Amino acid sequence: MSDRFAGWESAYRGSPPPWDIGRPQPVVVTIASAGGFRSPVLDAGCGTGENALYLAGLGLDVVGLDGARLAIDRAREKAVSKSLDVEFVAGDALALAELGRAFASVLDCGLFHTFDDPDRARYVASLREVVEPRGIVQLLCFSDREPWGGGPRRVSQAEIRAAFADGWTVASIDDARFATRLHDDGARAWHATIERSG
Helix, strand or coil: CCCHHHHHHHHCCCCCCCCCCCCCCHHHHHHHHHHCCCCEEEEECCCHHHHHHHHHHHCCCCEECCCCCCHHHHEEEEEEHCCCEEEEECCCCHHHHHHCCEEEEEEEEEEEEEECCCHHHHHHHHHHHHHEEEEEEEEEEEEEECCCCCCCCCCHHHHHHCCCCCCCEEEEEEEEEEECCCCCCCEEEEEEEEECCC
């Protein structure tokens, strides 16, 4: 793994980082209960695996990928303790083709908003290489309407639509909340459902 992941690796040393809430994101539970995921599922930027493990517990075939090896190690430990079969991979979301698999669904819960503009374009291209035609990306990112000054880069609806303009259909973008250890009621977020064009 490259030095690009050093900051993420250090975030998992010591106390849990703000986004590691010890349970699946409530929005992910809502999406899943509405049938928003089909196997196989890629959890891109899975962290310590709470969302991936939740989806696997529903009977979905799930692969979790993260650039922080320490997070992946913890996710694997959780999978063993919960007797759940999830493949957790330390890897690069900008090179998803290296997984050698295609996915019907992708969960991006807090990854998209970490990229600068050039890497955002590379990430969307990387997704296109592994998402099946008519496959779905469920994207949760911090909203430009979030007033709190800390945390990750904010994203507008227009930025989401622009990033996925070529080869994708943005089916919906809805207001959501992103649960963190720093927000009592979660941060303002966007939940976008995006379909890869056939």
